[in-house]
Amino acid sequence: MLKVKGLKVAVEGNEILKGIDLEVNKGEVHAIMGPNGSGKSTLANVLAGREEYEVLAGEVLYNGQNLLDMKPEERAREGLFLAFQYPVEIPGVSMSNFLKTALNELRDHHGQEKLDAMEFFALMREKLKLVNMDEKLLSRSINEGFSGGEKKRNEIFQMALLEPKLAILDETDSGLDIDALKIVSKGVNQLRSQDNAIIIVTHYQRLLNYIVPDFVHVLVDGKIVKSGDKGLALKLDEQGYDWVKDNVSEPVAA
Amino acid sequence: MEITDIKQWYISNFELFEESLNGSRETPFHEVRRSAISKFSELGFPTPRHEEWKYTNVAPMLEHKFKLPTEVAKVPKEVLRDFTFDTLKENLVVFVNGLFSEELSNIALNSDDIIVSSLRNAMVNHADLVYKHLGRYVSFEDESFTALNTAFTNDGTFIFVTDNKVIEDPIHLIYISDGDTELVSHLRNLFIVGKNSQVKIIESFHSLSDTTYFNNLVTEVFVDECAIIDHIKLQEESINAFHISNSQVQQERQSVYRTVNIDLGGGLVRNNLNVLLNDEHCESHLFGFFLGQGTQHIDNHTFIDHAKPHCFSNELYKGILDDKARGVFNGKIIVRPDAQKTNALQSNKTLLLTDDASINAKPQLEIFADDVKCTHGATIGQLDDEAMFYLRARGIGEEMAGAMLRHAFISDVLENIKIEEVRERMDAHIIERFTKALKS
Structure with a gap:
């Protein structure tokens, strides 16, 4: 589904990603972990x-x-979805207008008819339930006055609505209390299927208790320095990132 | 053409105009016309050296020898369909090229208590009432366009509502320009709303052709004690139109004046909106939105005169300027020494969509009382990239996302159009303009 080869990316002249290789297939959940400033969010945003x-x-297929x-x-x-780390507030654009437009553009792209008002609201209600959010949300402006937790749940709500093939969660867990974390995880797990893939970008292992990844990659200083299964996440949680960092500074024998 | 020549052109037209006046020449008001033309002759047209006209140069207008309209142009009734609101029981007062059209107008209101009439007819049928108020509120001492309008005052709309009347159906003044002659109209409106009465007035300006013309309006509004006026102005003229409008509102004790001013059209537009809070506990709400594209120039000058204590004024003007459009906002507020406990809010926000678009924004507060609350702010910005990316990341195309954000930007102005049909029409027109601009 996704093939990243030798990707190097700069922001304002500073090289942040220094050659990323990553392959994500249908049905897989990948976690990308790493210390602050390692380039995790850059990867999510560039995708x-x-x-x-x-x-x-580099290239990305x-x-x-x-x-x-x-x-x-x-x-x-085409089915790529980013759950934003910092969802932006957009006063004056209602959630319902926003979602109706987004959904219809998506349907139009796939040659489907637009939803009528009844169908739209029925779908909204169903997906809102999934993230324990109130219908009142629809008449509010996008993220305006939302608490941190509400913003993150709103991202998962949108994901549930748009049913992406590849969802990238950019630190969706940061700043979430345990109840909200469970709600978010439930939303993500519902999406999980053999047909789509999920990339979870996170600093902490906690979310991975609820969304169990198939692969864990450790990103340090713009490079994936270690890949493994969920056991790697646990080790990082116990021992921190220092031991992987130390490995990096040693020249890798070819 | 030299400015003195063009001034002379207007003055010589005044002589022709006088000859056409017949009976109206015998009224005392004609003396006012005469002194107005001599004031105009003394003032001449403003130049950018004039402080109030620093950023708006009327020179392009002075290249045209506009003629006064002589007869009401024929316009098929069907054209009104685009300008009227089906679901509203509007009283229509229609002008074509600056002359009242009896045929197109439709006025259901009219009694001794409520008068909705062309000014020309009212000057005959309600002479005492008209001359008691006409010219009483607005001054032409240092405003040459008001002087010019006063000199040529002969038609417009007269609305009179006696005390204690609530008029639910809006009065809609429609100004249509058509034909291929370069015309000027000096329409003069007089709205007198009695104590504890309420009225809704909509004014809309439209062009049917792209001929160059000049609308020079003056509107006087008197809001008596406890009266409430909702006043909506929608200007959608062609880009070849020159639109100059001077409005003077006078509010009496505990009255409310709410106005929303939308400028989408016009090549060169200047609105002077002055409000005098003449007694205590008045409330004024001034909202404006201007959309400039191409080489449009749109200038809004507002002046709120807090003459008495305990009044509240709230002002929000927003602009979106694209291409090489220019905007001006000058918001003057005076709080007189007597006007303690004044609460005055003013905000002006502009989006510049290109490097060539520009705005001159100037809040101007002069406060002579010491126990007042006054806030003002002006911001100039671009579309928010983060918000753009957020919408696009959900599959919304760049054009649509841009239109949604621009629409969002002005939503707090539009929501003050309290008549739903009117607000929806404006919404649709504005969105159409947003997307049309992107296609071209």
Whole structure:
């Protein structure tokens, strides 16, 4: 589904990603862990199409297409979803108008008819239940006045609604209390299937108790320095990142 | 053409105009016209050296020798369909090229208590009432366009509501410009709303052709004690239109004046909106939105005169400027020494969509009382990249996302149009303009 090869990315002239190789297949859940500043969020955002990132080298194939050539909206319509680390507040755009527009653009792209008002609200209600959110949310402006937890749940709500093929969760767990974390995990686990894939970007192992990954990658200083199964996440949780960092500083024998 | 020549053109037109006046020439008001033309002759047209006209140069307008309209142009009734609101029982007062059209108008209101009439007819049928108020509120001493309008005052809309009347159906003034002659109209409106009465007035300006013309309006509004006026102005003229509007509102004790001013059209637009809070406990709400594209120039000058204590004024003007459009906002508030406990809020926000678009924004507060609350702010910004990315990351195309964000930006102005049909129409027109701009 996703093939990242030798990806190097700079932000404002600073090289953040220094050669990432990553392959994610259908049905897999990958966790990308790493200390602050290691480039985790950069990777998530560059995959989603944020424009201020400069790709220096490498390529990204998404279902055989050159992902880096696609506009953010094209990526989204092709099933890529980013749950934002810091969802932006947009006063004056109601959630319902936003979601109706997004959903209809998606349906239009796939040659489906637009939903009528009844169908739309029925779908909203169903998905809101999944994240324990109130219908009142729909008449509010996007993320305006939402608590941190509400913002994160709103991201998962949107994910449930848009049913992406590849969901990237950018530190969705940070700042979440345990109840909200369970709700978010439940939402993500419902999406999980043989047909789609999930990349979880996180600093901590806690979320991975609820969403058990198939693979864990450790990103340090712009490179994936170690990959393993869920056991690796536990080890990181117990021992911190220092032991992996120390490994990196040693030149790797070819 | 030299400015003195064009000034002379207007003055010589005044002589022709006088000859056409017949009976109206014998009224005392005609003396006011005469003194207005001599004031105009003395003032001339403003230049950018004039402090109030620093950022708006009327020179392009002075290249045209606009003629006064002579007869009501024929316009098929069907054109009104685009401008009226089906579900509202509107009283329509329609002008074509600055002249009242009896045929297109439809006024259900009219009694001794409520008068909705063309000013020209009212000057005959309700002479005492008209001349008691006409010219009493607005001054042409240092405003040449008001002087010019006063000199040529002959038609417009007269609305009179006696005390204790609530008029639920809106009065809609429709101004249509058509034809291929370069015309000027000096429409003059007089709205007098009695104690404890309420009225809703909509004014809308439309062009049917792209001929250059000049609308020079003056509106006087008197809001008596405890009266409430909702006043909506929608200007959607062609980009070849020159639109200059001077409004003077006078509010008496505990009255409320709410206005929303939307400028989408016009090549060169200047609105002077002055409100005098003449007694205690008045409330004024001034909202505005201007959308400039191409080379449009839109200037809003507002002046709120807090003359008496315990009044509240709230002002929010927003602009979106694209291409090479220019905007001006000048918000003056005076709090007189007597006006303690004044509460005045003012905010002006502009989005500049290109490097070539520009805005000159100037809040101007002069406070002479010491126990008041006054806040003001002006911001100039661009579309929020983060918000753009958020919408696009959900599959919403760049054009649509941009239109949604611009629409969101002005939502707090539009929501003050309390007549739903009108607000929805404006919403639709504005969104159409947003997307059209992107396609071209």
